[in-house]
Amino acid sequence: MSKSIKLCDISDYEKFIDKFDTFLLDCDGVLWKGGDTLPGKKLLFVTNNSARSRADYVEKFKKLNIEAHEDEIFSSSYASAYYLKNVLKFPKEKKIYIIGESGIADELASEGIRHCGLSDNDQQFKPEDIVPDPEVGAVLCGIDFHINFKKLAKALYYLKTNSDCIFLLTNDDATFPASGFIAPGAGAISAPLITALNKKPDAIMGKPNKPMMDCIAQKFKLNLERTCMIGDRLETDIQFGNNNGVTTLLVLTGIAAEKDILVDNAPIIPDYYMSSFGDFAKLC
Amino acid sequence: MSKSIKLCDISDYEKFIDKFDTFLLDCDGVLWKGGDTLPGKKLLFVTNNSARSRADYVEKFKKLNIEAHEDEIFSSSYASAYYLKNVLKFPKEKKIYIIGESGIADELASEGIRHCGLSDNDQQFKPEDIVPDPEVGAVLCGIDFHINFKKLAKALYYLKTNSDCIFLLTNDDATFPASGFIAPGAGAISAPLITALNKKPDAIMGKPNKPMMDCIAQKFKLNLERTCMIGDRLETDIQFGNNNGVTTLLVLTGIAAEKDILVDNAPIIPDYYMSSFGDFAKLC
Numbered sequence: 148m149s150k151s152i153k154l155c156d157i158s159d160y161e162k163f164i165d166k167f168d169t170f171l172l173d174c175d176g177v178l179w180k181g182g183d184t185l186p187g188k189k190l191l192f193v194t195n196n197s198a199r200s201r202a203d204y205v206e207k208f209k210k211l212n213i214e215a216h217e218d219e220i221f222s223s224s225y226a227s228a229y230y231l232k233n234v235l236k237f238p239k240e241k242k243i244y245i246i247g248e249s250g251i252a253d254e255l256a257s258e259g260i261r262h263c264g265l266s267d268n269d270q271q272f273k274p275e276d277i278v279p280d281p282e283v284g285a286v287l288c289g290i291d292f293h294i295n296f297k298k299l300a301k302a303l304y305y306l307k308t309n310s311d312c313i314f315l316l317t318n319d320d321a322t323f324p325a326s327g328f329i330a331p332g333a334g335a336i337s338a339p340l341i342t343a344l345n346k347k348p349d350a351i352m353g354k355p356n357k358p359m360m361d362c363i364a365q366k367f368k369l370n371l372e373r374t375c376m377i378g379d380r381l382e383t384d385i386q387f388g389n390n391n392g393v394t395t396l397l398v399l400t401g402i403a404a405e406k407d408i409l410v411d412n413a414p415i416i417p418d419y420y421m422s423s424f425g426d427f428a429k430l431c
Numbered sequence: 432m433s434k435s436i437k438l439c440d441i442s443d444y445e446k447f448i449d450k451f452d453t454f455l456l457d458c459d460g461v462l463w464k465g466g467d468t469l470p471g472k473k474l475l476f477v478t479n480n481s482a483r484s485r486a487d488y489v490e491k492f493k494k495l496n497i498e499a500h501e502d503e504i505f506s507s508s509y510a511s512a513y514y515l516k517n518v519l520k521f522p523k524e525k526k527i528y529i530i531g532e533s534g535i536a537d538e539l540a541s542e543g544i545r546h547c548g549l550s551d552n553d554q555q556f557k558p559e560d561i562v563p564d565p566e567v568g569a570v571l572c573g574i575d576f577h578i579n580f581k582k583l584a585k586a587l588y589y590l591k592t593n594s595d596c597i598f599l600l601t602n603d604d605a606t607f608p609a610s611g612f613i614a615p616g617a618g619a620i621s622a623p624l625i626t627a628l629n630k631k632p633d634a635i636m637g638k639p640n641k642p643m644m645d646c647i648a649q650k651f652k653l654n655l656e657r658t659c660m661i662g663d664r665l666e667t668d669i670q671f672g673n674n675n676g677v678t679t680l681l682v683l684t685g686i687a688a689e690k691d692i693l694v695d696n697a698p699i700i701p702d703y704y705m706s707s708f709g710d711f712a713k714l715c
Contacts, residue, residue: 269555272576277612292556292580299578299615303606307613322587322627328561329591331583331627338622343606343615 318353602637
């Protein structure tokens, strides 16, 4: 197995950056106040968090003094909407049943895709609510802080009874780090449906899965050979690049440590690694 | 593979019944107005439904004109309480976090086991609610019509942070038949925790699993060689007997049909089968 190359000084940074036109950046690991740091390079922020829309991210970034345009953000909520519209050509007369937060609804609406499900938030389950709705052509499941039995039962019912009803996940992270604890992620929230159906989803967006990269490449007409994925998590960010023919750079400001990639038989190793995104600022 | 024996006439019934002292009966498949039909034989009703307590079942049976005593009912809610008290010797100073319905709480209380969790029903998730509670020594998960993100996040937190916190399921049915649709079962409701923990539960009660039979045998001091499990579902009832050294009788009044057990390579076959429980009434 080939070894990771460590980027140590300005000369390394310059040679590295010259190799690429586009950098895909993990959102949560962003400590680098980017934007205009690398003239002539395209920066795209890629996040598995489906709870927010791209517009929400622009606002969040503003508070962190990061200037970003909606078109520079690729969230799993938007990726799902993009995939439904441009890859699956989801029929206009059909609608999506959402298990998830408003970020998904906003992005579906922005692509002109009809949806339902959010009105079932915080509702008690009543068997008489489980009734046919042949217009539901897909169930899209992401992180959902309002998950309940009614939503699970309705989603299961549509998937079992509507012919060709598609089952999509925004992402399949089993957990995510909340403030002070580890919370169930979209992969956990969708597990009841996978168990009850005894089948895998038809597609899973989100890092490290292929549909996310395909959508990014298609939308931005990227040359993946001149694209680099930068992030702090091996299982999502680095695997995302490794799985999809994109060079990877691990930054050690997050969960992964140098020893994780230097041990014998490390399961996931990046092409490059460095201490911190912030070091690129030395170039300016 | 040995073949199933079909019970066809009164002579068959008599010879069959003579072989056993105790009959374990699936509750939901009960069409046989039992009780005093088979003098000298012990009848026990065994159900995977954890939503009800044994007392609830006595009431339900009364409405069906079936006389049954609480001690003749073995629900997965009671089995869980029995297992915690008598097998695990669950410490008195600890308590159980319940994901499930009141039947579980009632049965834990009847065995003197402290519990919490039901007050989180229909509550919105707030990150600040996820706080340590070192008294939680186990999470017990069953069917829960009030499942929500708060309950999942709390259960996950206790299982990850409380050392030796035990993870139990009342049963692992992926689905159950509701009126007019297939609903997510306890196996689906527990799937987020299994996914987020990336590990199996420490024990699963309920048919067809061994702990349920062990508890029944221990409580009633049964000779399992003189015990027969009667039910209408191959995967739960018949597998329950087959897995645990108990003779099985399939009745064809439910989901399973004769062809399911007569085909070559049928995965689960009962020792005996007959058209209907009701045929035993011909003996009286």
